[in-house]
Amino acid sequence: MTAGHTILGGVQLRKQFRVKSAPATPAGLLTAVDDVSLEIARGETLGIAGESGCGKSTLARILSGLLEPDNGRVLFNGTALSGMSRAEASAFRRQTQMIFQDPFSSLNPRMRASDIIAEPLVIAGQGSAASRRSAVESIMATVGLTPQQYHRFPHEFSGGQRQRIGIARALASSPSIIIADEPVSSLDISIQAQIINLLQNMKTTYNLSLLIISHDLSVLRHICDRVCIMYLGTIVESAPAAELFTQCLHPYTEALIAAIPRINREGGRQAAILRDDIPSPLAIPPGCRFHPRCHYAQEICRNTPPQLEQKRSNYFAACHFSSSIFSGQK
Amino acid sequence: MPALLDIIDLHTCFRTPDGIVTAVNGVSFAINRGATLALVGESGSGKSMTALSIMRLVPPPGFIQSGAIRLNDTDILALSGEQMRAIRGSRISMVFQEPMTSLNPVLRIGDQIMEPLLLHRNMTRHEASEEAAELLRRVGIPAAGERLRDYPHQLSGGMRQRVIIAMALACSPDLLIADEPTTALDVTIQAQILELIDSLRQTTDMGILLITHDLGIVAERSDHTCVMYAGRIVESAASAELLGNPCHPYTKALLASLPQNAEPGKPLTTLAGQSPSLSANLPGCGFCDRCPVAQAECRHQVPELREISPGHFLRCWRHP
Numbered sequence: 325m326t327a328g329h330t331i332l333g334g335v336q337l338r339k340q341f342r343v344k345s346a347p348a349t350p351a352g353l354l355t356a357v358d359d360v361s362l363e364i365a366r367g368e369t370l371g372i373a374g375e376s377g378c379g380k381s382t383l384a385r386i387l388s389g390l391l392e393p394d395n396g397r398v399l400f401n402g403t404a405l406s407g408m409s410r411a412e413a414s415a416f417r418r419q420t421q422m423i424f425q426d427p428f429s430s431l432n433p434r435m436r437a438s439d440i441i442a443e444p445l446v447i448a449g450q451g452s453a454a455s456r457r458s459a460v461e462s463i464m465a466t467v468g469l470t471p472q473q474y475h476r477f478p479h480e481f482s483g484g485q486r487q488r489i490g491i492a493r494a495l496a497s498s499p500s501i502i503i504a505d506e507p508v509s510s511l512d513i514s515i516q517a518q519i520i521n522l523l524q525n526m527k528t529t530y531n532l533s534l535l536i537i538s539h540d541l542s543v544l545r546h547i548c549d550r551v552c553i554m555y556l557g558t559i560v561e562s563a564p565a566a567e568l569f570t571q572c573l574h575p576y577t578e579a580l581i582a583a584i585p586r587i588n589r590e591g592g593r594q595a596a597i598l599r600d601d602i603p604s605p606l607a608i609p610p611g612c613r614f615h616p617r618c619h620y621a622q623e624i625c626r627n628t629p630p631q632l633e634q635k636r637s638n639y640f641a642a643c644h645f646s647s648s649i650f651s652g653q654k
Numbered sequence: 655m656p657a658l659l660d661i662i663d664l665h666t667c668f669r670t671p672d673g674i675v676t677a678v679n680g681v682s683f684a685i686n687r688g689a690t691l692a693l694v695g696e697s698g699s700g701k702s703m704t705a706l707s708i709m710r711l712v713p714p715p716g717f718i719q720s721g722a723i724r725l726n727d728t729d730i731l732a733l734s735g736e737q738m739r740a741i742r743g744s745r746i747s748m749v750f751q752e753p754m755t756s757l758n759p760v761l762r763i764g765d766q767i768m769e770p771l772l773l774h775r776n777m778t779r780h781e782a783s784e785e786a787a788e789l790l791r792r793v794g795i796p797a798a799g800e801r802l803r804d805y806p807h808q809l810s811g812g813m814r815q816r817v818i819i820a821m822a823l824a825c826s827p828d829l830l831i832a833d834e835p836t837t838a839l840d841v842t843i844q845a846q847i848l849e850l851i852d853s854l855r856q857t858t859d860m861g862i863l864l865i866t867h868d869l870g871i872v873a874e875r876s877d878h879t880c881v882m883y884a885g886r887i888v889e890s891a892a893s894a895e896l897l898g899n900p901c902h903p904y905t906k907a908l909l910a911s912l913p914q915n916a917e918p919g920k921p922l923t924t925l926a927g928q929s930p931s932l933s934a935n936l937p938g939c940g941f942c943d944r945c946p947v948a949q950a951e952c953r954h955q956v957p958e959l960r961e962i963s964p965g966h967f968l969r970c971w972r973h974p
Contacts (some may be wrong), residue, residue, distance in 0.1 A: 519923045521922055540913075543913050547919070583842045585875075587914065
């Protein structure tokens with residue numbers, strides 16, 4: 325995979341939601357994404373990981389144009405989304421497709437598989453009915469669905485097959501980038517492997533870029549070139565996948581990796597189990613956002629937020645003490 | 655000493671318009687005090703139905719057709735409804751997957767934790783309230799006394815699961831059934847909850863039936879593992895032995911398909927197809943259609959579960 329130019333990028337993105345007062349939550353501004361910048365190169369697979377509520381899905385929706393950021397810009401092939409002409413915006417929507425987590429609620433139960441897959445083509449006004457039919461048939465074959473399933477409804481498919489329909493729909497308009505929000509987390513292990521392989525094949529066949537959101541770090545390690553770890557709306561670490569898993573530079577990443585249940589764990593758990601829950605995004609801690617849960621936190625962490633800085637070649641982390649904490653590693 | 659829980663040849667069936675479907679097909683296993691047995695398998699393999707059978711909560715049109723379930727040498731299938739109610743929530747407790755739906759949203763959590771105490775331990779409301787606060791402290795909820803007045807929606811997913819565990823522990827059960835207790839939680843919270851269940855097992859000496867699909871959890875948290883496929887146990891062994899020396903083609907395929915066992919970027923080993931529909935009532939091994947080493951005999955007769963090495967049981971024709 326040659327890391328070409330940036331296909332999709334975000335510059336200092338921020339998104340806040342106004343929350344109404346409710347018995348459990350006081351009214352206020354919820355900061356879901358705070359000053360996030362990232363770039364996805366052509367042909368690259370970028371993974372975003374973090375606990376629920378860290379803003380990873382909001383970020384995906386901003387990057388796909390479904391949500392408008394309060395601040396910052398989304399750039400597609402160098403052009404800002406907000407400044408696009410109608411034609412450019414329509415091309416952007418065709419070339420950026422999404423795959424969703426729940427294959428049960430992301431397909432219209434009243435539409436046939438063929439109509440679901442053809443819909444992006446119909447909306448884009450591409451081809452005649454006959455040419456669309458042959459296009460849909462060939463896409464169904466590539467994702468591993470049979471011609472007999474052409475007229476079936478979603479309820480006639482299993483979870484894994486529905487996820488294949490979702491992938492086929494995303495591929496229909498020949499996108500250049502696919503954003504997948506937890507594409508395999510609701511599937512059984514044996515089906516999960518099938519879908520991961522399918523995504524990998526599609527990526528190579530169609531020269532796609534992929535943005536994969538997942539809380540499953542072993543999935544991301546397997547398919548991603550690069551992984552960003554998010555915590556409370558910010559990116560705390562961004563690094564090549566292989567390096568991140570062997571020599572991370574942020575205490576949060578260390579704790580996340582240590583929490584994965586392993587079949588072969590050599591020499592016991594590497595780091596202690598993280599305490600407490602993720603704090604409320606309505607009341608983000610001052611200083612480093614991670615400091616209340618961090619085993620290494622010191623005075624400066626309570627007051628001064630660390631910046632995402634280059635720590636090694638192509639390796640970024642936001643921690644005041646990453647060099648001293650992780651110096652023992654090779 | 656007899657096992658805490660002993661299940662012998664359990665058959666749980668469902669009456670459907672297409673005939674009788676066997677969801678749990680001749681399952682036997684035993685759990686000792688202080689031990690954790692993991693039940694692994696994909697959706698529809700019968701693991702949750704096995705758990706519900708132990709609680710005698712199989713939803714209609716399902717019913718327990720035959721077999722025996724002994725808890726401390728009492729066959730609970732022979733008990734009356736009233737006797738069973740005295741056991742449920744007291745000698746056997748259950749923790750479900752969904753911390754969002756297994757609490758009553760309109761009752762304060764204190765009242766929900768007090769319910770088993772009032773019912774099974776004949777406490778006064780005052781005693782029960784103090785005991786409930788103590789239980790919340792034991793499961794690691796800060797400011798436990800004040801939390802009793804909270805409603806479920808005021809707590810995070812991890813906190814709710816702690817409340818459910820507190821309820822399950824209220825009467826110091828002999829057996830805790832945990833059905834995918836952490837599937838809905840983040841890995842960091844999952845680690846906290848599993849650690850909590852493990853430490854409670856050590857202090858109370860209860861037995862645990864842990865239902866999960868995560869083989870990493872099996873490796874870290876269980877002593878013995880049974881792998882279920884299409885209603886039957888296909889392999890059963892001490893967890894380290896099972897994961898280190900898997901013998902059933904299904905267990906092997908499950909382990910091989912894990913991203914953490916694969917080289918990054920390389921295609922994962924997959925298992926073609928999907929589990930069979932149970933209503934088909936296939937004559938042979940349930941796995942034969944997806945099995946890479948299946949032969950003619952596999953389609954005609956169900957293999958027996960036999961001991962291939964001490965303590966390691968396997969249901970497969972093809973193993974030498």
